[in-house]
Amino acid sequence: MMTVITHVTLTQGSEPEWDAAMRDRLESATQREGWLGNQLLIPLEAPNERTVVGTWSTRAAWEAWHADDAFLETRERMEGLQEGPSATSWYEVVAEQH
Incomplete structure (x- = not known):
């Protein structure tokens, strides 16, 4: 199991x-093989x-998800907003608890 963390700054x-x-985009991921979960976070000290x-x-x-039509459509919508x-x-996930 793998976790990917992406940081962005928005205009x-x-x-x-x-x-x-x-x-x-994240909703479309739920339909993809291999998807296990996701979160979208906003730092309290940096709202952008x-x-x-x-x-x-x-x-x-x-x-493989990055080649999905839904992913590519959101890429177009997000272009120029960062x-x-x-x-x-x-x-690599070595332990997980909920």
């Missing part, structure tokens, strides 16, 4: 539009930043 005023597109946490069975499943590129980190 001022674009937060509602970006959040709506990301919610659509976002952290996306996704958990997948494999990194290959996550990469300040610079996002930063992504991968983690």
